[in-house]
Amino acid sequence: MPKRLWHVLLPLALTATMLTGCGISSANTGSLSPLCPDTEPAKDAVTIEWWLPWANPTLTRAAQEFNCENPKILVKITLYPDVGDDRQGKLLAATVGKSQPNVIISYDDVIARWASQGMIQPMDDAIAGAGIKADDFVPEAWDSAQWQGHTYGVPIDWDPDNLLWYNKKVFAEAGLDPNRPPATWAEFEEYARRIDQVENGTIKRLGFVPWSGWEFNDIALGHLFDAGLESGSERRVTLNTPGMVKALEWEASIARKFGGAAKINSFTSIANATGAAADPLISGRVGMMMVGDWYLGNRQIVGAKRFEETVGVGLMPPPPGGRPYLCHSGWSFMMPRGAGNVEETMAFVTWMLDDSRFTKYFGAALGWAPAKLSTRSTPFYAKDKMWQAILAANAKAGPERQWLPPSPVLAEYYRALGDAEEQVINLKMTPAQALAEADSIVQQALQVAITERNYG
Numbered sequence: 001m002p003k004r005l006w007h008v009l010l011p012l013a014l015t016a017t018m019l020t021g022c023g024i025s026s027a028n029t030g031s032l033s034p035l036c037p038d039t040e041p042a043k044d045a046v047t048i049e050w051w052l053p054w055a056n057p058t059l060t061r062a063a064q065e066f067n068c069e070n071p072k073i074l075v076k077i078t079l080y081p082d083v084g085d086d087r088q089g090k091l092l093a094a095t096v097g098k099s100q101p102n103v104i105i106s107y108d109d110v111i112a113r114w115a116s117q118g119m120i121q122p123m124d125d126a127i128a129g130a131g132i133k134a135d136d137f138v139p140e141a142w143d144s145a146q147w148q149g150h151t152y153g154v155p156i157d158w159d160p161d162n163l164l165w166y167n168k169k170v171f172a173e174a175g176l177d178p179n180r181p182p183a184t185w186a187e188f189e190e191y192a193r194r195i196d197q198v199e200n201g202t203i204k205r206l207g208f209v210p211w212s213g214w215e216f217n218d219i220a221l222g223h224l225f226d227a228g229l230e231s232g233s234e235r236r237v238t239l240n241t242p243g244m245v246k247a248l249e250w251e252a253s254i255a256r257k258f259g260g261a262a263k264i265n266s267f268t269s270i271a272n273a274t275g276a277a278a279d280p281l282i283s284g285r286v287g288m289m290m291v292g293d294w295y296l297g298n299r300q301i302v303g304a305k306r307f308e309e310t311v312g313v314g315l316m317p318p319p320p321g322g323r324p325y326l327c328h329s330g331w332s333f334m335m336p337r338g339a340g341n342v343e344e345t346m347a348f349v350t351w352m353l354d355d356s357r358f359t360k361y362f363g364a365a366l367g368w369a370p371a372k373l374s375t376r377s378t379p380f381y382a383k384d385k386m387w388q389a390i391l392a393a394n395a396k397a398g399p400e401r402q403w404l405p406p407s408p409v410l411a412e413y414y415r416a417l418g419d420a421e422e423q424v425i426n427l428k429m430t431p432a433q434a435l436a437e438a439d440s441i442v443q444q445a446l447q448v449a450i451t452e453r454n455y456g
Contacts, residue, residue: 048074048075048103051104053081069351085411095336095337121337121339124150144329154332155330160293161216162217162292162316165312166314167281167311168310170195170205203267206268212280218247219417226323233406238439248435255426290316294368327403
């Protein structure tokens with residue numbers, strides 16, 4: 001699964017639930033039109049083609065609202081599920097064939113790869129012309145859209161991805177303070193031990209499963225263990241480090257303790273379960289879980305009152321010798337190379353990133369934290385106690401760090417490290433063996449990027 005796809009799938013499930021509650025079934029959401037109802041587009045309207053990776057009726061309504069307010073610009077939507085990584089090559093083919101869309105949204109991890117392949121164009125002049133300034137955004141979010149001295153995207157969200165969520169009721173049952181997450185690694189491990197319940201080899205409850213919650217917890221744990229990972233941004237790749245070995249050794253120790261990852265996963269994941277029963281944390285099967293701010297979207301599934309009575313949030317503490325590290329990532333507006341109607345496209349981009357519209361179309365609907373600083377002060381974020389808890393933890397963690405600096409081989413990096421983690425937690429390879437293999441794979445990908453693509 002490509003990075004951040006988990007981040008898309010949850011909001012999709014939530015949106016379907018929300019729409020059903022609003023009287024719109026998930027079956028008919030695809031028929032929604034971005035055109036302004038009962039209004040013919042102006043004959044001289046400039047058309048903006050917007051590619052989206054999922055059929056989200058909320059964003060369709062955003063385009064519809066824009067079209068009603070701006071009759072001289074017509075935003076049309078094309079759905080391309082793989083626009084996030086272009087596995088099918090549709091975006092590349094459209095760019096080569098000069099039938100590219102005017103604007104897309106994708107996760108910022110692809111920017112370095114696509115820029116080095118010539119698939120997207122620098123947006124420096126377009127951004128300046130639209131009055132967008134780097135100082136308006138979280139610095140690290142802005143940095144995530146940079147490659148080799150140019151800006152290739154306008155950040156949309158910037159989400160803390162490895163917050164420590166915990167079940168208050170499980171804490172209370174284990175004799176722990178339900179309003180106080182662990183502050184140190186020693187406390188964290190003690191909390192997990194007190195929550196664990198195994199009877200005659202059968203798992204009844206688990207304190208913490210490192211690989212449960214967010215698919216890329218392996219990188220977050222690497223940072224917490226001070227692994228010194230290098231992504232290829234400086235033409236160097238490093239996965240096989242002492243810190244990363246320690247992180248995977250710790251994961252392996254949990255796998256061994258409970259009979260391997262397969263046994264643990266069969267307990268945490270219940271086939272065909274829905275609602276609260278499908279979620280290992282809310283259901284109480286797991287006491288603590290590391291996942292991003294979008295987990296807050298579960299309020300729409302289980303109800304705000306029940307969610308807030310059940311779930312708390314804090315920071316994952318680092319182990320001895322490690323360091324605090326709260327990973328962040330986001331999506332950006334990007335323009336494929338050769339895309340025209342730049343001024344009109346940027347008018348749409350700035351309209352979407354208006355504080356009130358972000359909260360309506362991205363914050364409320366998708367559970368995203370904004371990359372734009374001013375949006376965080378809107379009532380939607382400032383008056384919601386759960387969002388305030390998330391943002392307080394975010395502030396306590398210090399700089400809003402990237403998972404890894406932009407690099408044209410991030411996809412290979414994530415995949416290789418994820419495969420190494422799988423080998424380790426399934427007790428098939430030692431961390432050192434698995435990481436050595438992963439390091440070799442990504443080194444080869446980096447060499448291809450250097451020799452065959454526009455890298456430096």
